[in-house]
Amino acid sequence: MKRAALVLAIAALSCSDRVERTGAVSSAIINGTDSPSEQDAVVLIMHYDAVQLGGGTAGCTGILLTPRLVLTARHCVSITDGSAACDSAGKPTFxxxxxxxxxxxxxxxxxxxxRPDFISGLDRAARAQEILTTGxxxxxxNDIALLLLERPMRDAKIAPVRLEGGPRKDETVTVVGWGVTEKSxxxxVRQQRSGVKVEEVGPADRLGPxxxxxxxxxxxxxxxxxxxxxxxxxxxxxSRGGNGSGAKPG
Incomplete structure (x- = not known):
């Protein structure tokens, strides 16, 4: 595992819990709609490990920055605590x-x-060669990581990265992902939700810089x-969050 200089911000989600979950499998976009092909830089990440997962799989979401480089969350590619609480200095409190x-x-x-067929759909997949993190x-x-793929993703769409500044309070964003829905x-189909407001920018209560x-x-x-x-x-x-309030997932 190599260290990487990862400068993108980490989005914590607005929830009521003081201690927030980091689990990758049960995450869901609340009130989501189908994600169009224009967002195909967003990929499904699957972890196959017959020993660790008892023959099963676990899933997350990632974003193609180049045909071989996927941006994702650190807890998607690592064994971590299932919950996290952080202070304004970016240090853990739990x-x-x-x-x-x-x-x-x-x-x-x-x-x-x-969603691919995980037996016959491997032609749509590229396996990771290396995990790059902050260390x-x-x-x-630090809940951010890169996956270097063994080969370029076929017909890859690449997501641009905003370089002119970090997140700004009250600006709106679109979130996209492969989490569970109300029905399944x-x-x-991959899900999205637009018009999501940035409520706070760290350093702040429970938000690192x-x-x-x-x-x-x-x-x-x-x-x-x-x-x-x-x-x-x-x-x-x-990155992390608790239970949604006032709405059902999907």
């Missing part, structure tokens, strides 16, 4: 420990707007998925 990274070759990225042992201010734990808080959208993630600025550029990745 949980948030990164224990170890997954084996890179057990991680796959799938392209497309529809931090905490998720606080494995939705057939590299983090910002979104209004109701994914509430515990679609972990690793993007927060797109109105320009269409990536502003940050979705």
């Amino acid at each position: 949980g948030a420990e990164v224990k170890s990274d997954h084996v890179a070759s057990k991680l796959y990225a799938f392209s497309g707007t529809t 931090a042992k905490t998720l606080c201010d 734990p494995n939705p057939d 590299a983090e910002f808080k979104l209004g109701e959208s994914g509430c515990s993630g679609d972990s690793g998925g993007p927060a797109f600025a109105e320009s269409g550029a990536v502003l940050g990745v979705l």
Whole structure:
């Protein structure tokens, strides 16, 4: 595992819990709609590990920055505490420990707007070759990672990154991801939600200097998925959150 200089912000989601979950499997975009093909830089990340997962899989979301480079959340590619609470300095007050990274070759990225068949759909997938992180042992201010793929993603769409400044309070973003919906734990179609407001920018209460808080959208993630600025550029990745309030997922 190599260290990488990751400068994008980390989006924490607006929720009521003081201690927020970091789980990747049960995350969901609240009140989401189908994500169009124009957002195909957003990919599904699957972790296949017959030993660790008992023959099963676990899923997250990522964003293609180049045909071989995927941006995602650190807890999507590592074994971590299941909950995290952080202070305004980006230090943990509860949980948030990164224990170890997954084996890179057990991680796959799938392209497309529809959920693949994980047996015959491997032509849409590229396997990870290397995991790149900040090297931090905490998720606080560091829940971000890159996957270097073994080969370029076929017909890859690339997401631009906003370079002219970080998130701004009250600007609106679009979140996209592969989390569960009201109807299915494995939705057939990728989901999105637009018009999500940036409520606070760190450093602030429970937000480190590299983090910002979104209004109701994914509430515990679609972990690793993007927060797109109105320009269409990536502003940050979705990290942690608690239960959504006042709405059902999907």
